[in-house]
Amino acid sequence: MSTNERIWEVFRQEDEGDPMVHAGNVNAPDEELAMHYAREFYGRRGESHRLWIVARDAVTELDDPDLLKPPFDRSHKKPGGYIIKHKLEAAKQRAASEAGE
Amino acid sequence: MTDLDPATRDALAELLLAVADDEFVIGFWDSEWTGIAPMLEEDVATSSIAQDEIGHARALYELLAEVTDDDADRIAYGREPDAYRHAALLNHRRGDWAFSVARRYLYETADAVRLAALAGSSHEPLAQLAAKMRREETYHRLHADAWLRRLADGPPDVRERLAQALRQLWADAQQLFTPLAGEAALVAAGILPEPMSTMHAAWTARVRPVVEPIAGPLPDAGPSAEGRSTRTDDFLWLHGEFTMVAGGAEAALW
Amino acid sequence: MDDADTIQPLNGRPPYETGDAEAFYAHVGTGGKVEADDWMPEEYRAAVLKFVEMHANSELMGVLPERDWIMRAPTLRRKLALTSKIQDEVGHAQLLYRVAEDLGKPRAAMLQDLLDGRTKFHNVFHYPTRSWADVGIIAWLVDAAAIVSQQALRDSSYAPYARTMKKICWEESVHIMHGRDVVLTMMNGTDAQRAMVQEALDRWWGPLMQMHGPPTDPAKDKDLHWGIKAKNNEQLRQEFLSIYVPRILELGLRIPDPNLRYDEASGRWEYTEPDWAELKSVVTGHGPASQSRLQFRRDSYADTQWVRDTLLGPADAAVA
Numbered sequence: 001m002s003t004n005e006r007i008w009e010v011f012r013q014e015d016e017g018d019p020m021v022h023a024g025n026v027n028a029p030d031e032e033l034a035m036h037y038a039r040e041f042y043g044r045r046g047e048s049h050r051l052w053i054v055a056r057d058a059v060t061e062l063d064d065p066d067l068l069k070p071p072f073d074r075s076h077k078k079p080g081g082y083i084i085k086h087k088l089e090a091a092k093q094r095a096a097s098e099a100g101e
Numbered sequence: 102m103t104d105l106d107p108a109t110r111d112a113l114a115e116l117l118l119a120v121a122d123d124e125f126v127i128g129f130w131d132s133e134w135t136g137i138a139p140m141l142e143e144d145v146a147t148s149s150i151a152q153d154e155i156g157h158a159r160a161l162y163e164l165l166a167e168v169t170d171d172d173a174d175r176i177a178y179g180r181e182p183d184a185y186r187h188a189a190l191l192n193h194r195r196g197d198w199a200f201s202v203a204r205r206y207l208y209e210t211a212d213a214v215r216l217a218a219l220a221g222s223s224h225e226p227l228a229q230l231a232a233k234m235r236r237e238e239t240y241h242r243l244h245a246d247a248w249l250r251r252l253a254d255g256p257p258d259v260r261e262r263l264a265q266a267l268r269q270l271w272a273d274a275q276q277l278f279t280p281l282a283g284e285a286a287l288v289a290a291g292i293l294p295e296p297m298s299t300m301h302a303a304w305t306a307r308v309r310p311v312v313e314p315i316a317g318p319l320p321d322a323g324p325s326a327e328g329r330s331t332r333t334d335d336f337l338w339l340h341g342e343f344t345m346v347a348g349g350a351e352a353a354l355w
Numbered sequence: 356m357d358d359a360d361t362i363q364p365l366n367g368r369p370p371y372e373t374g375d376a377e378a379f380y381a382h383v384g385t386g387g388k389v390e391a392d393d394w395m396p397e398e399y400r401a402a403v404l405k406f407v408e409m410h411a412n413s414e415l416m417g418v419l420p421e422r423d424w425i426m427r428a429p430t431l432r433r434k435l436a437l438t439s440k441i442q443d444e445v446g447h448a449q450l451l452y453r454v455a456e457d458l459g460k461p462r463a464a465m466l467q468d469l470l471d472g473r474t475k476f477h478n479v480f481h482y483p484t485r486s487w488a489d490v491g492i493i494a495w496l497v498d499a500a501a502i503v504s505q506q507a508l509r510d511s512s513y514a515p516y517a518r519t520m521k522k523i524c525w526e527e528s529v530h531i532m533h534g535r536d537v538v539l540t541m542m543n544g545t546d547a548q549r550a551m552v553q554e555a556l557d558r559w560w561g562p563l564m565q566m567h568g569p570p571t572d573p574a575k576d577k578d579l580h581w582g583i584k585a586k587n588n589e590q591l592r593q594e595f596l597s598i599y600v601p602r603i604l605e606l607g608l609r610i611p612d613p614n615l616r617y618d619e620a621s622g623r624w625e626y627t628e629p630d631w632a633e634l635k636s637v638v639t640g641h642g643p644a645s646q647s648r649l650q651f652r653r654d655s656y657a658d659t660q661w662v663r664d665t666l667l668g669p670a671d672a673a674v675a
Contacts, residue, residue, distance in 0.1 A: 002463065132438045148445070342427050352544070
């Protein structure tokens with residue numbers, strides 16, 4: 001890579017209120033041209049509402065599975081970890097039979 | 102356009118043709134960088150700008166076609182070289198990157214002055230179109246300005262390339278403000294909110310302080326009467342190219 | 356079972372440890388994805404790099420045949436569409452070179468290898484253009500043949516490449532419409548224009564049939580095994596023929612292959628064996644326009660070297 005060449009990561013928001021999603025990256029020697037080039041590569045069809053342009057070396061990456069996907073059960077942290085179908089049926093039956101008594 | 106008297110209508114047509122031809126020809130020259138610009142990222146940027154210019158030319162030719170009851174493509178492609186009315190600045194072929202940067206800087210700054218005026222035109226369709234064009238031209242100016250600074254701040258040989266191009270183009274750039282034959286009528290009707298000479302003075306005042314530190318003292322050149330009617334071999338070549346396919350049989354569809 | 360306390364696996368695929376090539380290949384072989392900074396075996400990295408670099412080279416060289424017509428586009432709209440289309444191809448080259456750069460080869464080195472003839476680009480870009488009809492045939496059929504393979508690459512095991520292909524495929528679909536519109540317009544024009552389209556199709560058909568390459572033994576195709584690509588050459592060619600032969604014929608065009616027919620029994624297209632010797636010769640730099648195209652690229656690259664030096668500093672700077 002040439003001395004002044006830097007990589008810039010580009011994130012785009014498709015519409016107002018949408019999340020910023022990683023779009024790709026461009027090479028540019030500085031922030032000003034990075035902005036122009038990001039606009040070209042990720043906005044020239046009017047497909048973006050907003051762009052974030054970040055120097056790649058300013059990004060801190062974390063992809064260690066021990067940190068992100070620890071192996072022990074985390075089901076209590078997600079709605080899907082609560083399986084209530086059978087309990088609900090039992091409770092309803094109980095309530096119905098009590099009402100019928 | 103029945104509300105305009107014939108003389109004013111002709112003058113409006115002359116104005117629209119001049120601006121449209123400027124955009125058409127610079128769009129063609131700059132589009133030639135597509136695929137061979139210095140860096141891939143820059144290639145895409147330069148091509149977008151060239152496409153914008155062609156898009157503006159198209160909108161202007163369409164407006165002109167309404168005024169003269171003609172067809173935009175016929176106006177763009179169907180004339181002999183001496184009927185084109187672009188300014189002398191656009192008579193030169195693409196040149197090297199410094200030449201293109203110098204020309205685009207001179208052109209974009211002049212176009213900014215011109216569009217600011219036209220956005221106040223009493224001819225409503227023209228005012229609206231100028232306002233729309235200004236939104237795209239903002240980016241063009243930022244881009245041209247970014248490149249001018251980078252080359253000017255480069256090593257001495259790079260700065261000299263740019264300086265040479267600016268000196269070579271200076272006199273021809275003035276011709277963007279060549280007075281139009283029917284200008285008095287346009288100004289009187291408010292179609293052209295200010296005379297070319299006023300715009301020229303505003304542009305010079307803005308551009309000289311930027312360009313002279315790079316190119317050295319520039320002559321006191323001004324617009325000339327032939328500023329929009331002289332044609333060069335470079336333009337004849339370009340005309341031959343863009344009419345090569347379009348100039349075929351009458352009944353052909355492209 | 357009610358409140359399950361079972362431990363969920365991280366995902367359905369075997370994980371792999373740095374340095375464990377066998378586990379890595381099990382991962383990609385079962386649909387697993389790889390990111391640029393994940394560990395990968397050197398041979399996988401080299402294979403992806405070679406594949407993506409050739410693709411990038413093809414996009415960049417593919418600019419040139421159409422660029423011949425950029426100053427000749429016959430209407431304002433065609434001028435816009437053609438310039439925009441060529442611009443997209445340059446953009447694709449950038450996207451792909453970026454993917455390849457992150458695999459460890461600098462862009463300047465890839466461009467130099469291309470200019471020096473050390474790396475290849477697709478056969479179709481080694482041929483000259485002769486008329487405006489070529490603009491239509493290239494954008495319609497060459498891009499269509501390309502999109503058939505590119506769509507299959509959206510599932511590539513190398514994730515940055517797969518993501519890039521999603522963006523590229525969308526853009527190519529615009530190109531195909533532009534090309535088809537050029538062809539349709541000419542077919543509705545004069546006899547001379549129709550003849551012009553037919554003449555272009557006659558010239559491009561051979562290279563189009565060669566474009567996906569000769570049938571290969573899928574068992575020996577590592578790119579296929581490792582999920583770098585998802586379909587083999589003959590599958591791609593069959594897919595192209597299935598979609599485009601009817602669309603070509605319905606316009607009254609004639610395909611210059613007397614043996615071309617769909618065999619209902621086997622469910623596949625039969626055709627005259629493409630000239631594989633020509634393909635080999637062309638992609639190794641002996642096509643009718645190979646050397647002039649490369650020379651044009653060398654010249655334009657040299658003409659702008661001073662700009663890159665000014666902005667980016669010297670390439671491969673010795674001082675870190």
